[in-house]
Amino acid sequence: MSTIADPTAIAPLAVALGDPAGIGPEITAKAWQARTSANLPPFFAVGDSRSIAAVWPGPVQRIASPDETIDVFADALPVIQVEDAGEIIPGEPNMPGARCSLDSLEMAAGLTRSGAAGALVTGPVSKAQLYAIGFVHPGQTEFVAERCGIAGANAVMMLVGPTLRTVPVTTHVPLIDVAGLLSVDLIVSKTRATERGLVRNFGIASPRLVIAGFNPHAGEGGALGREEIDYIIPAIEILRAEGIDVVGPLAADTMFNPRSRARYDAAICLYHDQALIPLKTLHFDEGVNMTLGLPIVRTSPDHGTAFAIAGKNLADPGAMIAAIRLAGEAAHFRGQA
Numbered sequence: 001m002s003t004i005a006d007p008t009a010i011a012p013l014a015v016a017l018g019d020p021a022g023i024g025p026e027i028t029a030k031a032w033q034a035r036t037s038a039n040l041p042p043f044f045a046v047g048d049s050r051s052i053a054a055v056w057p058g059p060v061q062r063i064a065s066p067d068e069t070i071d072v073f074a075d076a077l078p079v080i081q082v083e084d085a086g087e088i089i090p091g092e093p094n095m096p097g098a099r100c101s102l103d104s105l106e107m108a109a110g111l112t113r114s115g116a117a118g119a120l121v122t123g124p125v126s127k128a129q130l131y132a133i134g135f136v137h138p139g140q141t142e143f144v145a146e147r148c149g150i151a152g153a154n155a156v157m158m159l160v161g162p163t164l165r166t167v168p169v170t171t172h173v174p175l176i177d178v179a180g181l182l183s184v185d186l187i188v189s190k191t192r193a194t195e196r197g198l199v200r201n202f203g204i205a206s207p208r209l210v211i212a213g214f215n216p217h218a219g220e221g222g223a224l225g226r227e228e229i230d231y232i233i234p235a236i237e238i239l240r241a242e243g244i245d246v247v248g249p250l251a252a253d254t255m256f257n258p259r260s261r262a263r264y265d266a267a268i269c270l271y272h273d274q275a276l277i278p279l280k281t282l283h284f285d286e287g288v289n290m291t292l293g294l295p296i297v298r299t300s301p302d303h304g305t306a307f308a309i310a311g312k313n314l315a316d317p318g319a320m321i322a323a324i325r326l327a328g329e330a331a332h333f334r335g336q337a
Contacts, residue, residue, distance in 0.1 A: 003279065010041060010331045011118035012069035013324060017047030018123025019101045020085045021093040022053075022305030023315035028123060029056040030317035031324055036293040038321050041328035043121070044069045044078035046108040047180075048085040048100050053312050055090055068115045082107060089309025098129035105140060109147045112296045119297035119327035120144065123320070124305045138172055140300065141291050148294050150279040156193040156292040158266065159275055159302060160326060161283030164256070165266040167194045167292075168275035178271045182214065182227055185233035191268050195244050197292035201330035204265055210255060211236060211248030211268040218249040227270075256282075276302075285318035288326050297330040299323040 018024030086096025142152035217227035287302035301319030
């Protein structure tokens with residue numbers, strides 16, 4: 001449940017619907033249906049309202065600005081309409097839909113950056129479709145960072161579930177390239193951002209962090225690789241000197257069991273799958289992607305467009321509900337700072 005005593009104390013959240021042919025419209029509508037039982041803060045959708053009507057028979061009310069959300073939210077899902085997405089067929093993405101998803105993201109990010117929305121929640125998009133219309137960013141994270149005036153490299157991805165938070169130091173790069181990308185400075189900067197993010201977005205006064213080893217058994221003192229000796233241990237020494245509570249490198253095969261997870265607030269991992277496999281194994285239907293290092297709160301359900309099940313009423317809204325709840329809580333904690 002939300003820790004916000006009064007969910008209306010923060011500005012309504014903006015939810016970009018994502019690709020209109022994906023499951024974003026359905027899970028957003030289902031999240032609105034669960035607004036009371038899940039104690040969600042008021043939110044409004046940004047996108048083509050026809051994409052919601054195509055997959056859900058519930059009440060939708062177009063609004064002209066975020067400040068109309070409170071009056072509408074109890075009785076209908078508020079939607080700020082983005083230009084026509086062309087023909088909408090769930091499960092069949094097209095170019096007009098991709099343009100609509102990008103325009104929705106642009107508008108929702110702008111409303112949040114201006115303070116009209118309390119936080120940004122982004123629905124799933126198809127990178128392939130976006131690339132086909134000229135999108136040049138690796139993903140939504142880098143796009144939002146740019147719109148906030150932040151270098152994409154300084155935006156940190158945190159995966160959040162009920163019992164685990166992980167941060168990958170490197171993200172969408174081939175595994176064979178990871179070792180060459182690691183550096184003391186990179187590990188230090190990602191860990192600093194994580195520590196600040198836990199304080200700012202979660203209200204954790206003194207975060208406890210761990211850093212995973214890169215090699216099996218954390219390198220066995222150099223017998224199985226030197227990344228721990230050359231990069232991770234020097235980074236930990238710098239971070240500890242700054243007063244950050246961090247331990248490691250820990251063997252990645254033992255650091256995600258229940259007893260180990262109880263000892264830290266977030267785990268710094270060295271590559272994509274090291275961070276995402278445990279999170280998705282434990283919390284597949286509740287995982288949230290949160291971007292740290294931004295002047296705004298941004299979250300997203302940690303799954304894709306799922307075109308194969310779009311329009312079939314099969315999409316689980318758990319991750320979207322969790323993303324909206326987390327965004328509201330983070331906005332609340334920032335407001336208390």
